[in-house]
Amino acid sequence: MQERVLKTLEFTKIKEQMLDHVSSSLGREKALNLMPSVDYEEVIRLQEETDEAVKVLRLKGNVPLGGISDIRAHVKRAIIGGMLSPLELVQVASTVHASRQMKKFITDMAEETEIPILEGYAEGIIVLAEVEEKIKHAIEENGEVLDSASDTLRSLRQQLRSREARVRERLESMIRSSNAQKMLSDAIITIRNDRFVIPVKQEYRGHYGGIVHDQSSSGQTLFIEPQSVVQLNNELQGIRVREQLEIERILIELSVLVGENHEDLLSIVEILADLDFMFAKARYGNKIKGSKPAVNNKGIISLYQARHPLIPIDEVVPNTIVLGKDYSTIVITGPNTGGKTVTLKTLGLCTLMAQAGLQVPALDGSEIAVFDAVYADIGDEQSIEQSLSTFSSHMVNIVDILERVDFNSLVLFDELGAGTDPQEGAALAISILDEVYRRGARVIATTHYPELKAYGYNREGVINASVEFNVETLSPTYKLLIGVPGRSNAFEISKRLGLRESVIEKAKTYISADSNQVENMIASLEASKRLAEKEAEEAHELLKDAERLHKDLQKQMMAYYDRKDELVEKAKEKAAGIVEKARQDAEEVIRDLRQMRLEKSAEVKEHELIDARRRLAEAAPERKQANKENKKTGTRHDFSAGDEVMVTTFGQKGHLVDRVSDNEWQVQIGILKMKVKERDMEFIETPKQKDVRQVAVVKGRDSHVGLELDLRGERYEDALRRVEKYIDDALLASYPRVSIIHGKGTGALMRGVQEYLKNHRSVKKIRFGEAGEGGTGVTVVEFK
Template sequence: MQQRVLKTLEFNKIREQLLEHVSSPLGREKAEKLLPSTNYDEVVTLQEETDEAVKVLRLKGNVPLAGIHDIRGHAKRASIGGMLSPLELVQTASTVHASRQMKRFITDVAEETEIPILETYAEGIIVLAEVEEKIRHAIDPGGEVLDSASDTLRSLRQQLRSREARVREKLESMIRSSNAQKMLSDAIITIRNDRFVIPVKQEYRGHYGGIIHDQSSSGQTLFIEPQSVVQLNNELQGIRVREQQEIERILIELSAMVGDNREELLAVVAILADLDFMFAKARYGSKIKGSKPAVNNKGIIRLFKARHPLIPADEVVANSITLGEDYTTIVITGPNTGGKTVTLKTVGLCTLMAQSGLPIPALDGSEVAVFDAVYADIGDEQSIEQSLSTFSSHMVNIVDILERVDFNSLVLFDELGAGTDPQEGAALAISILDEVYKRGARVIATTHYPELKAYGYNREGVINASVEFDVETLSPTYKLLIGVPGRSNAFEISKRLGLRESVIDTAKTYISADSNQVENMIASLEESRRQAEREAEEAHELLKSAEMLHKDLQKQMASYYERKEELYEKAKDKAARIVEKARDDAEEVIRDLRRLRLEKSAEVKEHELIDARKRLAEAAPEKAPVKKAGKAKPSRHEFQPGDEVMVTTFGQKGHLVDRTSDHEWQVQIGILKMKVNERDLEYIDTPKQKEKKSVAVVKGRDSHVGLELDLRGERYEDALMRTEKYIDDALLAGYPRVSIIHGKGTGALMRGVQEYLKNHRSVKKIRFGEAGEGGTGVTIVEFK
């Protein structure tokens, strides 16, 4: 892409807006270098990357990109033996920490939705936890080397504090003495040249002896180090020198560690730069309410309600533009300040943005082509220094375009042929359009010339368009009308402004019959277009009303059937209660009859009593199971191991483990396994099989996580990350105890894992495995 075209279309301003959304110097550097790509596959990948970032922002709202620094220079200098400053080391640790946070964030999001591109980036992030830990142990976030950096440094600083206390004690006794008020300018202890001094009046300079380090601007006060503390200050200076030497030793050691990990750090920085840039593009797209365009290499542009991204949202007018299918050239006519140039720039900018991997300010479903080049001749480029007129400067650009343009180019001409004799200018414009059309390029041109209105009718693959002008308000509406050429509104405007009818009628007589006929045809087309728009809008409103009515009817029908079942069940319940009461009453009567028979030898047969009870029992209605409206009976499914099912007898979800008989399955529910009859199972889903290195992630008690974690063969940093995640999952699953297999080896992995577990707030106890559990190659973890 030519830099002149990028400047003409104001692509540099898009980059400036994008810079507002980066989170680090790394992302800023990539945003400043942003250029459109002309490779179709690369553009597709860039758009997919941005779309994944948009998806993550929509799900999570934010991304942990804070704390990223450009540490490439630090790593390179450290690798050749240079000593990094404390602040540079802090920046290195901060960047490593940010990479670790980002890796975990992407891994967690990947469990909720598919983000293959971001997952690939996350897999490339090497976790350098040891580098981060050692730097943070030695240096605080403000860049101060901590006492904990080494035992020697801790000892030296304790000595410093002890000596300083003694010096202050001696000097405080001096400034509190009875003569101090007379001999001192102020009763304070201060520091000059890293030595403790007191402010003594000029006339008493000999009273304290010692060394003069400074004096006030007036010369009346001398800052003297009394002789009694000179030795103590000397000792302090000696300790400070040794402290500085120890600090330098620590910084050199840490710098060497950074240098040893240079390649890993540079790889992490490169990935973080890409991630920051991706999410900056996504945030920018959200700001402009942009969407991901479809991309093609066929020269087809379809923009639905496209907006110029640099015009405020409350002022911009959206237009739909199609090019490259039924026609490859659009000729736009209309008045000045009507929006023709904005339309050109909107198409050009949307194309450049899409080829840069940015969302475009248009509705979903929009499509852009990937062009090898975009050419633009827009604006008045008159140059006094080069003695070029407006026409000449335009011609210089057009000549350059005609030398380069081909079938895979987008060409934007603004006021083609302007600045010269109208008749010659129109002829040149038609000839230039014909030439570019023959090359197969996609062209949008604006013009004032009436001759070009007929151009679209006489050429196949060319269509007229115009920007609408409201004669009532005497102002443009900025709406683009495809298929309708612009017409002169001079007579209508003059009439609205009060020009007499007689003058207007006389003017009309000077217009040729052909011109009048064309103007009348254009007016008729405009009226037809407005009528079609009104009818389309009415039809759209009717369709929306019909859809809403249909949805309301569906809801009412569903509600009706639910209510019907509910009332039916209530009636059955009521009937059952009545029959139950009748049965109780009958039982009471039968008991009375039996009592009478026993007491008075009444002639009542036992089988008659049994028959009566049976008839009463059969009178009770049976309750049918409640059916929910809108839910069809599930179809028969051939169960397979791994299927997710609902165990209807318990109301719990589980996974099929294995078939135990013709009609029985072993089902895993949480951490429990049980045998369940096939008729008590309802099929839910067949989970996709995904190859994973670690145990399944627990999202709740319905999901499964193993009772042991195998870390053998893992890198130290990756093993600690997996341990941290596994402990969280096991706690979620409610396990009381788990096993972590780390092997014996050198013991480094075992010590790292156990050190992490000892500091975990939910771990109650850890121990090595028994002889039958794996011995010292396994750590058993018990939770609180």
């Protein structure tokens, strides 16, 4: 991509905004070097990386990326044998710790959800626990080498503390003496040149002897190391030298350890840089309310409700931009300040962002093409140094574009052909558009020229567009109208501003008939488009209602089958109990017969056998015979509308509504209507005439009873009345259970609803909803 195009489309500002979302200098470096990719496979991978990071942020809120430093320079110096400072070693340990924490975070996260890309990064992180532990054991976070770094260092520091205590004790005895107040400027012990001294007045310098290390600016005070502590200070100095040598030995040892693990450390740094940058892209995507676009290499762009990412969300007007399917060129006409240039930049910037792996500020389902190049000629780029006019500078850019453009290019022209004679400029604009179109590129161009309004109607693959203008408010709405060319609105605006009607009418006489026809056509197109959008919105609402109804029906069917399975299971348990009791009774009869045979030597009276047979018959479970006379006799029942039947395939009763074909009927089962063949039905009875009339009533859409009743926002008394009616309707619909949404609030509505339900004779039990059902904001009712 050309650097000039990136600057023109303000891609550099996107990179600057991303700097607010990085966690380390590594991520910052990646953000500053961000460039759009022209490789289709790479763009797909980059988008998947960002989407996976967004998924993690959505589930976890944050990731442990703190404590990361750019330690590459430290590692390289350690490789060649250099000694790292304590703070540099602390940065190495902190970065290793951050990598270990990140690896654990990703591994734990992978057990909850699929994150294959992050898992791949985690596998590449080598856990250098030994490096981290040794550095932290030897150096504090503030860079101080600890006593625990080595036994020698601990011993030396104990000696230092002991000697310092002796020196201070000796000097304190001096400053507390009776003469001290007279001879000392101040009764304190201080340090000069790493040696303990006391402030002595100039005239008493010979009293203490020793060494003068410093004097005050006035020369009245000398900082003297008394002769009596010179030897102790010398010992202290010697211990300090040995301490420094031991510290250097420890630092060299740790630096060698870093150098030995340089490959793993550099790999960790690279992975952490990638992870930091991934989550910076994700956080930026959340900030602009972006979404992952589908990516193609066919030159198709579909941006739904796209917004310019550099304009505040509460100010920007979203627009839908579609290009590359039915047409490859869009010509936007209309007056200035209408938002044409913003539309160009929105499309160009979204394309660059998508190819850089960033999410785009548009609705889900948007699609972006991967282009080899994006070209833009936008704004006034007049060059004083080159002595070029506005038109000339634009033509320099356009010439350069025409030399490079091909079928896999996106071209953005702003005010094409402007800055010269209108007739010649319009002719040039048409010719340039024809040339770019012939090359197969995707093009959006803006222009003032009325000649280009007819361009979209005369060229296949080209469509007109405009930015809507509200004549009532005399201001643009910034809404893009694809398929409708722009019109000047000069007469309407002048009229609204108070220009006399006679002047306007006279002006209209100077406009050609063709121009008037075009303006009238544009006005008609705008009205038609608004009507179509309104109808599309209404259709969308109807579709949503239908989908809602469909979901309710699905819930009802699921509840029906759950209830059916429950009843079948209970029936099986009951039947098993009856059979078991019959078996026990039969066993008892057989035992009695055997006992009778033994007691009476096999002489069993006839009446005793009859009695035993009766008892056996009574032990057998009773079975209700279905009304299958028509099947037993082999005769075919002559069904008629209103007949009550048993649908054998569902095991449910219903009634016939209407004949569909010779052997098929429409059957009403509860609230559902379905087609059933006659062979799958058993006749039960023909209801009385009044029942037939009742069966023939078809319920309207408003009579549908949902599985949920939403009371939120209702007044207490109105809510209880709705609950009473809803429970009656649900019982009539034979629902096994329903949900009443009352919300949490103060709890008054919840208590009132539950008190009513507890006293209802048909309610079996009530409970609060589960976590996935709405919790304490929902009461689930089960009927008897």
